[in-house]
Amino acid sequence: MRPDPGAVDAGGAAALLRDASDVLVLGHVGPDPDTLGCAVSVATAMRRRGVPAVVAVGDPGPIADRLRTLDPDGIVVHAADAPPSPDLLVCCDASERRRLGSLADRLDTAGASLVIDHHVSFVPFGTHQFVDPTAPATVTLVRQVLAELGEPLDANQASALFAGLYTDTGGLRAGGAPTLRLAAELVEAGAEPASLMRGLNGDRPFGWLAALATILAGAHREPDAVAGAGLVWARVDAATAGRFGEQVGSVMGQLAATAGHGVAALLTECQDGTWSVSLRGTGRPDLSAVARRLGGGGHRGAAGAELGGTADGVLEALREALVAETVGQGT
Numbered sequence: 545m546r547p548d549p550g551a552v553d554a555g556g557a558a559a560l561l562r563d564a565s566d567v568l569v570l571g572h573v574g575p576d577p578d579t580l581g582c583a584v585s586v587a588t589a590m591r592r593r594g595v596p597a598v599v600a601v602g603d604p605g606p607i608a609d610r611l612r613t614l615d616p617d618g619i620v621v622h623a624a625d626a627p628p629s630p631d632l633l634v635c636c637d638a639s640e641r642r643r644l645g646s647l648a649d650r651l652d653t654a655g656a657s658l659v660i661d662h663h664v665s666f667v668p669f670g671t672h673q674f675v676d677p678t679a680p681a682t683v684t685l686v687r688q689v690l691a692e693l694g695e696p697l698d699a700n701q702a703s704a705l706f707a708g709l710y711t712d713t714g715g716l717r718a719g720g721a722p723t724l725r726l727a728a729e730l731v732e733a734g735a736e737p738a739s740l741m742r743g744l745n746g747d748r749p750f751g752w753l754a755a756l757a758t759i760l761a762g763a764h765r766e767p768d769a770v771a772g773a774g775l776v777w778a779r780v781d782a783a784t785a786g787r788f789g790e791q792v793g794s795v796m797g798q799l800a801a802t803a804g805h806g807v808a809a810l811l812t813e814c815q816d817g818t819w820s821v822s823l824r825g826t827g828r829p830d831l832s833a834v835a836r837r838l839g840g841g842g843h844r845g846a847a848g849a850e851l852g853g854t855a856d857g858v859l860e861a862l863r864e865a866l867v868a869e870t871v872g873q874g875t
């Protein structure tokens with residue numbers, strides 16, 4: 545029997561999976577290792593139980609080649625091939641309905657929908673939600689669900705979950721002892737961190753070095769922003785973003801490393817002329833709240849939003865949101 549609609553715990557989430565006759569598992573658009581690690585490990589468990597299960601990610605958001613390393617068995621299908629009306633839809637690491645992109649309509653046609661997420665900016669959707677904003681990664685919640693389901697982890701699942709855990713915790717830095725205990729469990733179950741992370745980081749073309757130099761040379765620091773803690777930002781034009789794709793995201797770490805106790809922002813111009821803004825910080829101010837002011841969401845220390853307009857306009861909106869949230873919490 546299905547649990548009543550609404551919030552469920554890991555046991556309730558497992559009950560939904562136990563009851564399902566076929567499953568479509570969705571990651572969020574612009575998939576990262578957390579969302580794909582969750583999705584692949586859930587679908588793998590269901591297949592082992594003899595239940596048809598596939599993973600898909602809605603458009604826009606091609607799955608980067610490097611992330612294919614998390615899907616050695618080819619469980620991920622094209623968005624166009626996602627079943628139109630699955631018995632159970634499972635949404636992993638998506639903070640709101642629109643993060644499902646073109647596959648959000650499956651929420652309307654699925655028999656039931658289970659959302660597993662850890663974003664503080666979570667906006668409820670789906671028939672059932674297993675959400676814990678204190679979880680450092682959604683894979684920690686999926687691990688609980690699979691344990692409740694009584695499913696052991698094979699090496700592929702352990703690798704997929706490890707990748708999500710490692711990425712969302714900033715290299716096992718966040719989440720304290722439980723993060724490290726789970727990491728140890730996943731390594732014992734067959735995850736091999738060295739080769740896994742090498743595959744996930746992927747090879748970068750030589751031309752990236754010159755592009756990176758240009759991006760970093762154009763970085764700015766506004767020392768008075770964020771109540772004197774400073775704002776470091778850089779922007780990437782559409783041509784560079786189109787040529788180097790997700791390599792561009794690696795710039796964020798370079799910016800954040802120079803932002804001290806302030807905030808780092810990376811503005812990436814999309815092919816349609818809108819801007820994708822990524823934010824990193826210490827959690828003060830709460831960047832999920834800053835991002836919400838810009839129409840996005842995320843976590844206290846890492847968040848993002850998509851905005852139209854010019855780069856200058858986007859920066860001005862960001863400065864205003866930072867002021868509002870910095871003042872709002874009395875820093």
Ligand SMILES: [Mn+2]
Binds near residue numbers: 578579637712
């Ligand atoms: Mn996540």
